[in-house]
Amino acid sequence: MTEPATGRVAIVLFSGGLDSTTCLAIAKSEGFTPVALSFRYGQRHTVELDCAAEIAASEGVEHLIADIDLAAFGGSALIDASLAIPKHESLEELAAEDPGNSGVPITYVPARNTIFLSFALAVAEVRGSSDVYIGVNAVDYSGYPDCRPEFVEAFQSMANLATRAGVEGDPLVIHTPLIAMTKGQIVQLGAELGVDYSRTSTCYDPGADGGACGHCEACLLRARGFDDAGIADPTRYTSG
Amino acid sequence: MTEPATGRVAIVLFSGGLDSTTCLAIAKSEGFTPVALSFRYGQRHTVELDCAAEIAASEGVEHLIADIDLAAFGGSALIDASLAIPKHESLEELAAEDPGNSGVPITYVPARNTIFLSFALAVAEVRGSSDVYIGVNAVDYSGYPDCRPEFVEAFQSMANLATRAGVEGDPLVIHTPLIAMTKGQIVQLGAELGVDYSRTSTCYDPGADGGACGHCEACLLRARGFDDAGIADPTRYTSG
Numbered sequence: 056m057t058e059p060a061t062g063r064v065a066i067v068l069f070s071g072g073l074d075s076t077t078c079l080a081i082a083k084s085e086g087f088t089p090v091a092l093s094f095r096y097g098q099r100h101t102v103e104l105d106c107a108a109e110i111a112a113s114e115g116v117e118h119l120i121a122d123i124d125l126a127a128f129g130g131s132a133l134i135d136a137s138l139a140i141p142k143h144e145s146l147e148e149l150a151a152e153d154p155g156n157s158g159v160p161i162t163y164v165p166a167r168n169t170i171f172l173s174f175a176l177a178v179a180e181v182r183g184s185s186d187v188y189i190g191v192n193a194v195d196y197s198g199y200p201d202c203r204p205e206f207v208e209a210f211q212s213m214a215n216l217a218t219r220a221g222v223e224g225d226p227l228v229i230h231t232p233l234i235a236m237t238k239g240q241i242v243q244l245g246a247e248l249g250v251d252y253s254r255t256s257t258c259y260d261p262g263a264d265g266g267a268c269g270h271c272e273a274c275l276l277r278a279r280g281f282d283d284a285g286i287a288d289p290t291r292y293t294s295g
Numbered sequence: 296m297t298e299p300a301t302g303r304v305a306i307v308l309f310s311g312g313l314d315s316t317t318c319l320a321i322a323k324s325e326g327f328t329p330v331a332l333s334f335r336y337g338q339r340h341t342v343e344l345d346c347a348a349e350i351a352a353s354e355g356v357e358h359l360i361a362d363i364d365l366a367a368f369g370g371s372a373l374i375d376a377s378l379a380i381p382k383h384e385s386l387e388e389l390a391a392e393d394p395g396n397s398g399v400p401i402t403y404v405p406a407r408n409t410i411f412l413s414f415a416l417a418v419a420e421v422r423g424s425s426d427v428y429i430g431v432n433a434v435d436y437s438g439y440p441d442c443r444p445e446f447v448e449a450f451q452s453m454a455n456l457a458t459r460a461g462v463e464g465d466p467l468v469i470h471t472p473l474i475a476m477t478k479g480q481i482v483q484l485g486a487e488l489g490v491d492y493s494r495t496s497t498c499y500d501p502g503a504d505g506g507a508c509g510h511c512e513a514c515l516l517r518a519r520g521f522d523d524a525g526i527a528d529p530t531r532y533t534s535g
Contacts, residue, residue, distance in 0.1 A: 123363045128421045166417035169457045173413040177406035181368045206456040213449035217409045217441045 060086035065186035065230070066175045067091050069118070071107030072257045073277055074190035074233055077245035079116065081232045082188045084248055090182065091118045092175055096167070097126025099135075102265045106256040113254075121174050125164060140260040142270035146279060149272060160198055162259055162272070168201035172210050176227065180218045185225040192233045192241070207231050238276055239283025246286055253289035262293025269293075300326035305426035305470070306415045307331050309358070311347030312497045313517055314430035314473055317485035319356065321472045322428045324488055330422065331358045332415055336407070337366025339375075342505045346496040353494075361414050365404060380500040382510035386519060389512060400438055402499055402512070408441035412450050416467065420458045425465040432473045432481070447471050478516050479523025486526055493529035502533025509533075 065087035069075045082089045093107045104120065111118035126135065138161060143149040168191065175187045191202040200206060211229045220227060233241050245252065257277045258267035267274050269292045281288035305327035309315045322329045333347045344360065351358035366375070378401060383389040408431065415427045431442040440446060451469045460467060473481050485492065497517045498507035507514050509532045521528035 119368075121364060124361060125417065128359075128418050163459065165420035166413055166458055169416055169454070170410070170413040173406055173410040176409055177365065178368050180405035200459060201457045203456065206453070209449070209453035209456050213446070213453045214409070216443065216446040216449050218406055219403065219440060 060186070062086065062088050063186065064088050064090055064182050064184040065188055066179045066182070066184055067188040068171050068175055068190070069093050069107055069111070071103040071105070071110060071255060072190075072273075073238075073245070073252060073255050073280070074192055074241060076110055076250055076252070076255045077241050077248070078188045078190035078232060079110075079114070080245060080248040080250050082186075082230070083114075087186060087188075089116050089188070090178065090184070091116050092171075092178055093118065093120045094171060094174070095120055095122045096164075096170075097124050100261055102258070102261045103256045105265075106254055110251075110254050119178065123170065123174075125167065125170070128165065140268075140271050142260075142268065143272070143275060144270065146272075146275045149275065160272070163199050166201070168199075168206070169210070172214075172229070176214050176218060179227060180220060185220065185227050186230060187227065188230045188232070190233050191231055192236065192238075194235065194237050204231070204234055207234070237283065238280025242280045242284040242286055246284070251289075252281075253291070257290075264293055266291045266293030300426070302326065302328050303426065304328050304330055304422050304424040305428055306419045306422070306424055307428040308411050308415055308430070309333050309347055309351070311343040311345070311350060311495060312430075312513075313478075313485070313492060313495050313520070314432055314481060316350055316490055316492070316495045317481050317488070318428045318430035318470075318472060319350070319354070320485060320488040320490050322426075322470070323354075327426060327428075329356050329428070330418065330424070331356050332411075332418055333358065333360045334411060334414070335360055335362045336404075336410075337364050340501055342498070342501045343496045345505075346494055350494050359418065363410065363414070365407065365410070368405065380508075380511050382500075382508065383512070383515060384510065386512075386515045389515065400512070403439050406441070408439075408446070409450070412454075412469070416454050416458060419467060420460060425460065425467050426470060427467065428470045428472070430473050431471055432476065432478075434475065434477050444471070444474055447474070477523065478520025482520045482524040482526055486524065491529075492521075493531070497530075504533055506531045506533030 065082045067079050067082050067089045069091035079089055091111045179187055207229055214227045257273045259271040259273050260268045267290050305322045307319050307322050307329045309331035319329055331351045419427055433443055447469055454467045497513045499511040499513050500508045507530050
């Protein structure tokens with residue numbers, strides 16, 4: 056157990072989803088005062104941003120939303136409404152369609168985590184913080200290159216050459232508490248920390264009522280996480 | 296001399312200033328089809344963006360402007376109108392005020408080059424490009440941590456773990472053709488490549504007429520560059 060951070064500021068990348076909401080709870084439990092950072096980046100729906108704002112408000116956490124127009128560049132189904140989000144009945148069906156789990160899926164957004172972490176780095180520098188939390192996960196993930204531990208380590212090395220702190224101050228630490236956990240373990244830990252998962256949004260393609268589709272890879276991974284944790288799934292699914 | 300790139304796309308970070316305009320000319324001379332990328336990032340003036348748009352149009356170069364609100368975070372005189380841009384009569388006077396050239400100046404924008412390169416990485420990935428140009432310069436520079444060669448090398452290493460290309464494709468190369476050149480050498484090379492420097496804007500704090508102030512560090516370094524190159528300075532200075 057490391058020393059508690061006793062009120063030092065940590066910047067927490069925060070989408071309002073299951074992983075980043077758990078990350079926020081972990082940063083708090085480790086003694087940090089979190090500043091939550093979300094992005095309006097041209098995503099095809101803003102359900103997750105609404106969830107993020109509600110969770111931050113109820114937790115009494117400062118919440119920044121940065122406007123960046125990634126959709127102007129295109130290149131992903133998450134930001135390009137002309138590309139369909141793949142839907143499946145189960146993770147097994149999904150795996151059967153792509154037996155080698157080859158390639159990077161269409162829901163990958165080019166350089167998204169690099170851009171998000173770059174903004175977190177800027178906010179950390181302005182706030183005099185040396186700590187950034189990101190809820191990436193290398194176990195139950197979707198083959199995104201920018202969720203791998205080697206990416207995060209390389210970003211941290213780069214960040215410590217990029218800023219004033221890299222020249223004059225404390226080195227930046229990028230915390231990835233979820234990186235080696237299964238979704239089930241994440242849900243289990245979050246439940247122990249009191250996370251209210253009914254407030255979080257994970258779905259890539261929610262219905263008009265804001266409910267989850269239940270069939271995108273994010274929904275399927277989330278549902279299996281609750282199942283594995285033996286915790287009732289509080290997700291509100293769309294009625295159409 | 297390496298092989299010419301014969302029409303391959305390169306993303307060129309492009310402010311409309313002396314360095315990045317020279318970079319654009321170099322990318323062209325090396326056979327690339329440049330895509331120029333500028334940012335509306337909350338800078339205190341947009342003279343340089345106007346220059347960038349005019350230069351790109353006259354060169355027939357595709358020009359993207361990304362909107363990102365760095366000013367919301369503050370932390371630099373370049374994006375915070377309440378902080379004054381330091382002014383000096385000469386580089387010698389500036390050096391005398393800070394004999395050890397210690398520290399990072401107030402015009403440094405937190406994590407700016409990290410953010411700019413992250414967007415360039417995204418555009419490169421979407422366009423299938425493996426080449427990014429950035430006009431950083433480690434000789435006549437202002438002590439910015441994110442202009443150093445070790446920063447750029449670390450960014451390149453990180454970038455090659457961050458994207459689809461890092462998993463499946465050609466590695467990304469970040470070109471820094473100016474990194475070891477003096478301002479005089481940059482001006483000399485640009486002149487040989489036909490750059491019209493009268494169109495470029497370098498000043499941190501131009502007058503209402505768009506003319507350069509002549510007294511900020513950027514103006515002083517630029518003026519010395521023309522002087523060292525033995526080329527008449529085409530800069531239009533403000534009349535008030």
